[in-house]
Amino acid sequence: MAAVIGQGSVVIDATVGNGHDTVFLAKRVGAEGKVFGFDIQEEALAKTRLLLDQEELRERVRLIRANHTDMADHLSHETRGEVRAIMFNLGYLPGGDKSLITKPGDTIDALKAAYSLLRPGGIITIVCYRGHPGGCQEYIAVGDWASSLYTKESIVECAEIPQNQKSKSAPLLFIIEKTKE
Numbered sequence: 001m002a003a004v005i006g007q008g009s010v011v012i013d014a015t016v017g018n019g020h021d022t023v024f025l026a027k028r029v030g031a032e033g034k035v036f037g038f039d040i041q042e043e044a045l046a047k048t049r050l051l052l053d054q055e056e057l058r059e060r061v062r063l064i065r066a067n068h069t070d071m072a073d074h075l076s077h078e079t080r081g082e083v084r085a086i087m088f089n090l091g092y093l094p095g096g097d098k099s100l101i102t103k104p105g106d107t108i109d110a111l112k113a114a115y116s117l118l119r120p121g122g123i124i125t126i127v128c129y130r131g132h133p134g135g136c137q138e139y140i141a142v143g144d145w146a147s148s149l150y151t152k153e154s155i156v157e158c159a160e161i162p163q164n165q166k167s168k169s170a171p172l173l174f175i176i177e178k179t180k181e
């Protein structure tokens, strides 16, 4: 992410949660850039607002309470196709209601929408968690969708995220680069 996002970039945080990724993105895009942040929970957006205020980064971020499947509706026509990076950190809100999770059907629809918004050279990152109910099915759905992109137009990589404790269900990171329109 850090390698592709520059000053003035337009980027999307598809799952704002507690706001840590949103803050990272807001720092990277600089004062001229823009972050669009989506979450279905007001609690997540409120926590993120607080964090952004503390860091004096609110101006660069538009927080939107919506399903990320609808992300394209919130971007201007000029911005569509110009997004440099889109981050998905799936699962539930840490410290929040664990029954409110990302679901495979919506996640795949949102990934398709995200892919269409990317500019050439832009990337999508997806972190999948497999430890909670439904997490494994979601990871399989994401993997299937990512595999369908193994064409000349994109590069797909997948890696386990190392954890301190040994675990059979380490989170997985997918990185998708759109190389051409």
Ligand SMILES: C[S@@+](CC[C@H](N)C(=O)[O-])C[C@H]1O[C@@H](n2cnc3c(N)ncnc32)[C@H](O)[C@@H]1O
Binding pocket: 014, 015, 016, 017, 018, 019, 020, 021, 022, 038, 039, 040, 041, 044, 066, 067, 068, 069, 089, 090, 091, 092, 093, 094, 100, 101, 102, 103, 106
């Ligand atoms: C693992 S958390 C994200 C962590 C966050 N990126 C951070 O830095 O703290 C996942 C978030 O996805 C949100 N979420 C679940 N389904 C969603 C959907 N369909 N559209 C947008 N956000 C969704 C949850 O409310 C939750 O806050």
